[in-house]
Structure formats: C-alpha cells, structure tokens
Amino acid sequence: MFPIIQGNQIQKIDVAYCSAEGISSLELMERAAKSFVDWLIPQMQNSKGRFYVFSGPGNNGGDGVAIARLLKYLNHSVHLIYIKDVDQCSNDFQRNFERLPEGVEICRFDLWNGKIEPDSIIIDAIFGVGINRPLEGTYLRVIQTLNKQVGLKISIDIPSGLPADQASFGEVFKADHTATFQFPKLSLLFPEHALVTGEHHVLDIGMSDSFLNKFENGNFYLKQNDILGLHRTFHRFSHKGNFGKVLFLGSEQGKFGAINLSGYASLRTGSGLVHLAPQIENTFAFNTLVPELMLYQDSSKSSLYQFDAIGIGPGWGMGVEKDYFKSIFVRFKRPMVIDADGLNLLAKYPELKKEIPENSILTPHLKEFERLVGESANHLERIEKASSLAKEFKVIVILKGAHSLIALPDGRRIFNSSGNQYMATAGSGDVLTGMLTSFLGQGYLPEHAAICGVFHHGLAGEIASKSKRRGMTASDIIEAIPDTFIKLNLL
Ligand SMILES: NC(=O)C1=CN([C@@H]2O[C@H](COP(=O)(O)OP(=O)(O)OC[C@H]3O[C@@H](n4cnc5c(N)ncnc54)[C@H](OP(=O)(O)O)[C@@H]3O)[C@@H](O)[C@H]2O)[C@@H](O)CC1
C-alpha cells in the first residue's frame, strides 16, 4: 500500500530519495515531468496539441517548465506563462528555464495578453504541495482568470491553491484532471474537493512502497496488488462448509430487497450457505430473490453460534427493540457486519456501542456516520472521528463514498482506490454488506475482510458500469462480483 505522506514531509522525502538513489533533485524533477508527459499524450487524442503551461515560483512551477520543454520536443505548440521573476524562483525552476528550447512562447503573466486559443489544454503548475497560505494578489488573479477559461484543465500534482492535507482555505484552480506524483495527496480524497480535483491519476516516479513507508503517518492508499495476498485459497477438497455459513438480519415489511441483495451478493462472493432472517412475523410472506437463499426465523433465545458470520441492518427499520438488538451482540459474540438501520439503532441507543463484538465492521455512509458521531465541519474532521470511533470501540469503520475510508482499531486509515460515481445507486451498500459478511464467513481476518470487501465492491462497480453507466443497478454490481475474482486471477 502507498503511504499517503503529509505535504510538509514531501521535501524531506525528495532529499532522502535523491541521496539514496544517487540522483540530483533536478533529475527527480525530470522523472516527474516525463511521467506526466507519458500520461498526458495518450489522453489528448482529439486535441490540436496546443498547450498553455502556467508556472509558479516553486518546484511545481519547475515541473511545468520541464513539461513545456518535453512537449515542445514532441512538436506541440507550447506557451509558458510564468508569474514571478525567474531569478526569484526555485533553483530547479531556474535550471529548467535555462534549458527551454526555441519555439516555446514565453511570457510573464503581467505582460500576457490573456488570450488562449480554443481547444487548448491548460496546465496548472502554479503551486504544488508547498502552498502554505490562501492566495492573494497576482496569484489569486491568475487562478480566477484561469477558472473562467474554457478548455481542458490539468493540474500537476495538486490543483493550485489546495493544501495537501487540509480542507481548502481559499480560491483553488478547478481542474478536470489532476495527475499526482507517486501517491495521492490526502486532500484529493475529500468529497468536498471533487469539483476542483476532477478525476485524479497517480503517476509513478519510481519511489518504492518500502522507501515511502519510512515516512508513513498512518494513512494509506489501497491498490489492486495490495489485496492479492490477503485472499484465502480453496482447493478441490473444499466443501460448502469451508466457504462459510452466513446470516443476514434486516428487511422489515416493504424493504425485502435489502437483505435479498446482501444475501445474493454473499453467494456471488463465494459463501457456501446463506440464510436470511427478515424482520417480519410471518416469513411465508417473504420471497427470496434466488432459490439458493434460505430463510431463518430468529428468536432472541436461540444461539447464533452455528453461523460463521452475520450481517445486520439492511432495511431493518427502527422498530427493532433495544433488548433484541443487544441480544444479537451477546448471542453471536464474534465480529459481525453492522450496516444501515443497525447503525441508526446504535445512534438511537449509544450505550450499546460498547457491546459490539471487537473487530466488527461498521459501514456508515456519510449521513449514517453523522447520526452516529455528530456533524463534521469537513472531511478531515470526519476522518479523525471515524478513526477515534474505531480505536475507542475496537471496531473497523468503513466510511462509504468515493475513496471509502477503512479506519482500523490500531489507528491505520486506508483509502480505497476502486469504484466510480455510478455506484451511488439504491442497494449498493446492501451489496457491500453481503460481500464483507461473506469474506468474514470464509474465515478472513476482519481487517482482510474489510479491505477485500471494499476493493472488490468498487471493482465490481467499475466492471458493471462499463456497459451500464448511469443505468447500473445494485444487481448489476452483484453480477459483476465473479468477474472481479477472474480479473485478479484468483482461483
Ligand atoms: N516529492 C515528489 O513527489 C516530487 C515533487 N515535485 C514537485 O515539487 C512540488 C513541491 O515543490 P515546492 O515545495 O517548491 O512547493 P510549491 O508548491 O511548488 O511552491 C512553494 C513556493 O510557493 C510559495 N508560496 C506558498 N504559498 C504561497 C501563496 N499562497 N502565495 C504566494 N506564494 C506562496 C513558497 O514561498 P514562500 O512565500 O512561502 O516563501 C514557495 O516559494 C510538488 O508539488 C511537485 O509538483 C517534483 O518536482 C519532484 C518529485
């Protein structure tokens, strides 16, 4: 997993990396510039190949100057607009400025005529992770001017004006794409910044996970390769008992779809036996979506021990009695998945939080999370609260959304990379509950169940949305679950 390094540590990393690799900071900048251009060129198939690069005074600006050179070498039309006098810019900026080839149109911002030809691509290299205060004066004017321009806008490393690991504190360049070096900066993962970051892309500049891990501060970014080693393997002699017997409690009258979706998702994730216990008196009235799902009638006296894992909450309703709710924790005793009305009931009866079995997985979306822990001023505060909740009650909190956060009881915070906007559809959360419960039931450690569940869920969404886009439903996500195992070559 990539650690997500704090902005104010990044200069230290540059120095340590350059000395370990025996390269100069200028060479590292060249690598960054090259990785950017290698990523950029295939993106711009229909463009005329005309670029306007705006460079600020630091090394982000230096990246921009190096990129202007590399684009010119590829015979593109390149304009470089710099903002501060060159002799007041960073050393590596100045070294790159000296290397600019003939044909790059160079102009200082205050002398620039303000014209950008249609179909041009605007590259923002004004500020990177070194931003330390809100923009004012000329810099503010530059960003305001560029935000009014039409055309594809791309930020290098981070949209200028956005601090690396805090909530935005002023005007920010509005990018369509952000190409960030080596690992995403924390603030790129905040939902409230989506309009300025656009789509973000992580570009490799050669730093290994093990090198970066020396600078980690508990935040990590989950990639596809990270989950491969976490999966259990099964063999020809495995029988349905090995794949787990799971139970879902939820679905009051009128919300039958909820645990049906969870149950079906758990079958598709590999569960051997799946039972549903709807919150209704007469289960004859309950139709299961697929014949493989079995009905179970729970009574608060019976043992739940026969199940390997349970998932509670989807469509449950708020009529569940407190004592019955508590009895589930007491009767099962082992890690379980708590979602939807299970979480709303915890918000209603906060004294029950301490009864939750250790290492259980709680899966709130932003609204459910707010009910549990109160309002947050921004996503940074939300992340801190999720982490505190995980540590205090020794549970795993999955804060759902783009780049879902997995907050672990030991304080680590893992941000997911899979998934897309089309997954914001009814029942998507019930599917996740089914997948998490399935992995728990197959004997995965709760931490691994959480990581695999979140990643596969996002990947299934990506696969299903290829043909369905906005029309994708939760059932489509379920149907794509087997493809996630095939894609990752997992037997
Ligand atoms: N490690 C990596 O992965 C690699 C990183 N690389 C690149 O380096 C970038 C970081 O470079 P950086 O440290 O020079 O910071 P950057 O943001 O360019 O500028 C800081 C300058 O801005 C100034 N300043 C700050 N706020 C201001 C404000 N509001 N208004 C006005 N001025 C303000 C501040 O001066 P100050 O006035 O505070 O003295 C300082 O002069 C990084 O994002 C990436 O693109 C790659 O090249 C190689 C691999």
Ligand SMILES: [K+]
């Ligand atoms: K930038």
